[in-house]
Structures are given as structure tokens and as C-alpha cells.
Amino acid sequence: MTHHTAWMTIVLLFMATIDGHSQVRRLGGRGPIGVAQPDIAATPEATLPLVDRELSRALRQAKQLVEAKRYVDAAEYLQMILDFPEDGFMSVDDTESSFRSLKAEADRIVAEMPEGGRNAYRLQFEPKAAAALADARKNGKRSDFVDVIRRYSQTQSGQDAIYELGSQLFDQGNFLAAAHSFERLRKSADAGGREPMLSLKCAMSWKLGGRETEAKNVLAELAKRDQELTVDLAGGEVELVTNRDAMTEWLAGVELQDSSKPLDPSNEWTSHAGGIRRNAVVATGADHPASEWTAIPTDVPRRSDSEISFDQTIQSMVTVSTKNQRPREFSIQTREPLIVGDLVLVRTPSDVTALDRHTGEFRWRGMPDLFIDRLHHSGAQGNQSVESQLQTRVVKHVWIDVTYGRMSTDGKYVYCVELPDHFPEPLQQNRQPNANSNLLLALRIDDEEGPCEWRVGGERNVGPFELPLAGHFFLGPPTPLGGELFCLADVDNETRLLVLEPSSGEVKWSQGLAATGDYAREARRNSGLVVAAADGVVVCPTGAGSFVAIDLTTRSLLWAYSVRPNQQNLQFQRRRIVPTPNMVQSWLDEQPVIVDGRVLLKSRHTNELHCVDLRSGRKLWTNSEKLRRYIVGVAGETIVVADDFDISAYSLEDGKLRWKEQTGLSHSTGRGLIVNDRVLIPRWSDLVHLSLQTGEVLERETFPNEAALGNLAAAGNTLIVQGLHHVYSRSLVDD
Structure with a gap:
């Protein structure tokens, strides 16, 4: 089955809603999306990629195997989806009123498995992920890091790839993209081993990207999570829980150094x-x-x-x-x-x-x-x-x-x-x-x-x-x-x-x-x-x-x-x-x-x-x-x-x-x-x-x-x- 034929399509129904004439398929969202029989020749309406039945069945089977605690078998189905070269929209419920990314859903299932399930998944696919990450580091291409993240984000090497890609994006001046990469890691179950530097990098990315509120929220969550945490801020050791004013002051001083400014x-x-x-x-x-x-x-x-x-x-x-x-x-x-x-x-x-x-x-x-x-x-x-x-x-x-x-x-x-x-x-x-x-x-x-x-x-x-x-x-x-x-x-x-x-x-x-x-x-x-x-x-x-x-x-x-x-x-x-x-x-x-x-x-x-x-x-x-x-x-x-x-x-x-x-x-x-x-x-x-x-x-x-x-x-x-x-x-x- 080629990737050109692997997807079925659904028609976007251009129907008026209460607040306008638009429909959005927002991944993870619950807004109503109409589905109609295609009449492509008569309208300019586009049909969007929907996952074919084989991959949909693979996802359903993986969910059943996770519920049965058969994590090794579930991992095989989920990895097949993550390895597929393209993404598609999948129905969130039986009424087909809301749609989500197939790959995002497969990745979510792996991330939310119990610890035993995540360990079984990593035991199976960490060697492949480590080899792919080694190649990405050797080649130095952003696209190779993205490929590791796309396929193996829930392995240790996949998490390393996310962190390294975020750092690359930060160094290249793409601060908001870096912030989203760091945020993804912060919300993972294994983020603790990278703290406090992960949250500090995330806060700096938000700040330099013009999102100071998000930056302050990251620092506040970091302080709340570890009541006795101290970090080295601008050369001085600061207790985050008792010196939030110091954090704010430090954050206000985060500016681009000449060496890190992106090309004009x-x-x-x-x-x-x-x-x-x-x-x-x-x-x-x-x-x-x-x-x-x-x-x-x-x-x-x-x-x-x-x-x-x-x-x-x-x-x-x-x-x-x-x-x-x-x-x-x-x-x-x-x-x-x-x-x-x-x-x-x-x-x-x-x-x-x-x-x-x-x-x-x-x-x-x-x-x-x-x-x-x-x-x-x-x-x-x-x-x-x-x-x-x-x-x-x-x-x-x-x-x-x-x-x-x-x-x-x-x-x-x-x-x-x-x-x-x-x-x-x-x-x-x-x-x-x-x-x-x-x-x-x-x-x-x-x-x-x-x-x-x-x-x-x-x-x-x-x-x-x-x-x-x-x-x-x-x-x-x-x-x-x-x-x-x-x-x-x-x-x-x-x-x-x-x-x-x-x-x-x-x-x-x-x-x-x-x-x-x-x-x-x-x-x-x-x-x-x-x-x-x-x-x-x-x-x-x-x-x-x-x-x-x-x-x-x-x-x-x-x-x-x-x-x-x-x-x-x-x-x-x-x-x-x-x-x-x-x-x-x-x-x-x-x-x-x-x-x-x-x-x-x-x-x-x-x-x-x-x-x-x-x-x-x-x-x-x-x-x-x-x-x-x-x-x-x-x-x-x-x-x-x-x-x-x-x-x-x-x-x-x-x-x-x-x-x-x-x-x-x-x-x-x-x-x-x-x-x-x-x-x-x-x-x-x-x-x-x-x-x-x-x-x-x-x-x-x-x-x-x-x-x-x-x-x-x-x-x-x-x-x-x-x-x-x-x-x-x-x-x-x-x-």
C-alpha cells in the first residue's frame, strides 16, 4: 500500500455556524464538524486526509491491548502508526463530529500508558531510536532530529532529540518553536531529570519570543514543584520559592547577546x-x-x-x-x-x-x-x-x-x-x-x-x-x-x-x-x-x-x-x-x-x-x-x-x-x-x-x-x- 493511496478522504461541509461560516478541525478539539458525501466536481470544496480503515483498526487494537496490559503487542501496533510516512485525521468519536491527528493520538497513548507499558515500549524501540539519534547528531540536520521525534518521541533518545532540537531552534532565534519543544518535554513523565535547566530554557524561549506571561508561569510552576530548589541565576544562587521577585527581575534581564542574535x-x-x-x-x-x-x-x-x-x-x-x-x-x-x-x-x-x-x-x-x-x-x-x-x-x-x-x-x-x-x-x-x-x-x-x-x-x-x-x-x-x-x-x-x-x-x-x-x-x-x-x-x-x-x-x-x-x-x-x-x-x-x-x-x-x-x-x-x-x-x-x-x-x-x-x-x-x-x-x-x-x-x-x-x-x-x-x-x- 503506497502512501498516495493509504488515506481515504472526508469532505469539509461548508455550513454556517452560529458565529459564522467556518469550520475548524482542531486536533484535540470538540467543535462540531459536518461530514457530507463528496461532490467534488460541483464545488471548490477540498477534502482532507482521513486515516484508512487498516490504520484505524490498528489504533483500536492497540487501545484494547493496552487495556489488557499486553504492552509489548500494543507497542508494535502503535509504532507501525508512528513509522508511517504521512499523517491523517481520525474521528474522535463514533459520530464523526470531531477529528484529531492519527500520529498525535498514537503518541498520546504511548505517553499515557502506565510505567510498565512505557518501559516495555522503550525496551523494544530504544535501540532503533538511539541509532537514529546518533545518525542525526552525525549529520547535524534538523530534519533528521525531527524524524527521530516523529517516530520515537516517547523513548529516551526521542526525548533527547526534542531537547536538542529545542536548543537548536533557540540558537537560531526561532524562540517560540523552541518554547513549544521545551513545553512538550516539561509535560512528560520523565521531565524531572532535566530540571531546573529545562524550565529555565523554556522560560527564556517564551520571554525572547514575546510571551512574558507564559515565561512567568513556567518559573512559577518550577518553584511550586520543588519547594527547596535553588538555581544559579545570572551568577548568583537564588531560592525560587522565596525569591519570585528575583526570578521576575532575572527574567526581565533576559535579552539576546550579540552572538545569539539571528541574522537580520x-x-x-x-x-x-x-x-x-x-x-x-x-x-x-x-x-x-x-x-x-x-x-x-x-x-x-x-x-x-x-x-x-x-x-x-x-x-x-x-x-x-x-x-x-x-x-x-x-x-x-x-x-x-x-x-x-x-x-x-x-x-x-x-x-x-x-x-x-x-x-x-x-x-x-x-x-x-x-x-x-x-x-x-x-x-x-x-x-x-x-x-x-x-x-x-x-x-x-x-x-x-x-x-x-x-x-x-x-x-x-x-x-x-x-x-x-x-x-x-x-x-x-x-x-x-x-x-x-x-x-x-x-x-x-x-x-x-x-x-x-x-x-x-x-x-x-x-x-x-x-x-x-x-x-x-x-x-x-x-x-x-x-x-x-x-x-x-x-x-x-x-x-x-x-x-x-x-x-x-x-x-x-x-x-x-x-x-x-x-x-x-x-x-x-x-x-x-x-x-x-x-x-x-x-x-x-x-x-x-x-x-x-x-x-x-x-x-x-x-x-x-x-x-x-x-x-x-x-x-x-x-x-x-x-x-x-x-x-x-x-x-x-x-x-x-x-x-x-x-x-x-x-x-x-x-x-x-x-x-x-x-x-x-x-x-x-x-x-x-x-x-x-x-x-x-x-x-x-x-x-x-x-x-x-x-x-x-x-x-x-x-x-x-x-x-x-x-x-x-x-x-x-x-x-x-x-x-x-x-x-x-x-x-x-x-x-x-x-x-x-x-x-x-x-x-x-x-x-x-x-x-x-x-x-x-x-x-x-x-x-x-x-x-x-x-x-x-x-x-x-x-x-
């Missing part, structure tokens, strides 16, 4: 919205120089006359496409620039181009779009002319396909998604075009030519030309995280999280997320979906109104959350119509945004904005407005949202409106961002600066030679604006 990422913009939290907020700094320049990324040196002529044809088509877009009232460009090291990386309609960050000079041009390159050198395919096929591709790259326009980088490679070199059917409004597979590429950024290091995906059944991961449709570029690449992809009517090796594209592990149908498949695959991550949790959008969160320290499912479509979208579904952005009052994408232990969730099928707790998926609030497009960013307690013509601000605490400002008669043509106390919004030919506090328009920066400004990126004191034909670098600070 503010001088780079490495993926969508700048980083893995997907919160496009930056701050300027005195240590980062900025320069101003304007560049034409297609102005490549040493080109032949044929190449120059072909590039000019493409640029003229881009201009024509802009004139066609303006009457549609709302259009956001797809291509998003990156800033890494001394380079600015931009997507053109036909390739990836690297410019010098300080001068704008051309550095290298990466692998061209395969289909456009074939048109240039071999002519048209089928009955359509070269001009017709090229126009279709150019419009898709500039205005429709965000998956193409979005990139990511880890400083060594730039990752991007390409369509295959065959010509797909043109995207037709209100129709379901064919969609097969695409390619994920890694280009070296430290080479003068930007060569392709590896590529995966593409068509199946092409003999010796078939690539690894053939048949996959990558929904967006991968997210570099902890030395791995986290990527969302469709394969065989299922959306999966793939975790890849950066140097080769090889799959290290994967997790099924949802079964999704044909409805609006093309629109979903054009939306450039990427994961969001923070504090040891990765949140995965499915593109069909549901979200799945995974604990990266255990590789187990945390929660799932779904958003019900609004009435307008439900009508489109019944009529089998795929609406364009101007036909509906809903969000452009389903990109989660993480800020301060909370996740902002939204769906293309509704205008609601949901705020949930990052660790539990518990809904904190929901807000609905008539028309919103994308989240600009969250600064402090203020959420800034872009509408067609308005910019609005909402409270992060309760979702209530703070202010709304109309930016003018034209709408946004690119995604903005927040810099210090300003909100920057690109429009057709000007960049609007608004006050973060009031929404007042402070400045309108004009770009006379630009037909339509596109997406923004900022790092250090540099702002990068990608237009249709030009790339602009502007200083964010006054001279």
Missing part, C-alpha cells in the same frame, strides 16, 4: 511578500545604502538582430495587453521582483533576469520560457500564427499566471515555475481549459549565466525524457525553510505538500493535504500558492477554501480550517462558471498571513477575513466587507487591505475597521507594502504613499514613462518597483 533578514526580499510569514512590512536602517536607477531588463547585451527583433515584438505585445486591461477596471500584474545579495531578480515575459542591485546593470539572463523560445527558433505550432500564440502566452505571463510571475530564493538558487513547452489551449472565460503539468526549476544565482541546476515535473509517459515528479502541477515556487524547500503541488487529483532537497529537487518527505476537483482548477493553479510559516508551524493553503497546519517539530497535523463560499460564488458554482476578479466580490488569492501567533485566512470564494490562532486553529474573529482584494501587510495592530479603489485598515485584535481612504480614480495595478509608518500602493502611473495611522494620502510619486506600475519589493533602504517595461530602484530614506 531586512536587507533582502527573498519570496512572496518578502518572507515566510507573508507579511509585507519592512523597516529602513542606517546601515543599508540605497541607490536610484531605472533599468530595462530586456535590454540584454550581445544579442543578435533576430533576438532584438523578437524581444521588441514581445514588448509591443505587453503594451497592447495593457491597453486591453485598463477598461477591465481591476488588474494586478503577476511578476514579483526579489532582492538578494547584490542582485535584483525580475521576471520578464520570457525569462528570469538578474540586475545589479546598486547600478541596475544587466548581470545575467536565465533559462528562457521553453515555449516562447521554441516559437522564436522553430515557428508556430498548430493552426495559429506565431503572433497569436505569442500574444496568448505574453498576456498570461503578465496579467493572469501569478504562478509564473512569483519566484523564491535561498541565496544560492532562484526557484521558479514554467509551463511546459507545448502550447496549451488559451484561457477562455467561463470555460474549463485543459491543465496537465508544469516544471519547477532551480537556477544558480552566483553564475554569470544563471544556468539551470535542476528541474522536475513536466509531462508523463515521454520515455527517456521523463523527469522526476512528472505529472505534478506546482502551484507556486517553493519556500526555503530550515534547509529544505516546501512546495505545494497537484498530482492525481490531490493537493500535496512536497518537501524537497534544495540541491537536487529530490523529495525528502511529503504530506497529503486535500482532494480537489475540477471546478476553477485553472484559476487556482494560476494563483501562485505558497506556504506561510512561523514558530515551528507551516500553514498550507489548498486553493479551494481550506487550510491545513503542520507542526514542523513532529511532522504531524495540527488543524484544518475551511471558509464557506458566499452566495454569489455559490451561484457561479451551480452554473459551472469560473468568475473573473471583476465578476465577484472576493479576494484575489488564498495566501495566509502570519503575525504575532495569529493567522489571517481568506478565500477566493468569499469576501470574509478570518483570524485564527496559529497553534490551535481556533477562530478569533471574522470580518466581512463588500469588496477586498489583497492584504498589503500587518504593522503592529493594524491590518492594511487593498480594495479596487480604496485602502482600508482593520484592527488585528478584533477585525474592526479603523480607517478607509480612496486613493484616486484608478485602481491598484500591483501589490503594495508597508515601510515604517507609510503604506505604498502602486497604480497605473504613480505610487501612492499613505499614512499608516490615518490613511491620509501623503505623496503621489509619478513615473511618467511607465504605462502601469507593478509589484513592489523592499529591503534595507531600497524600494524596487517592477513596471511593464522598466524596473525602478528608489531610496526609502531622504538624503
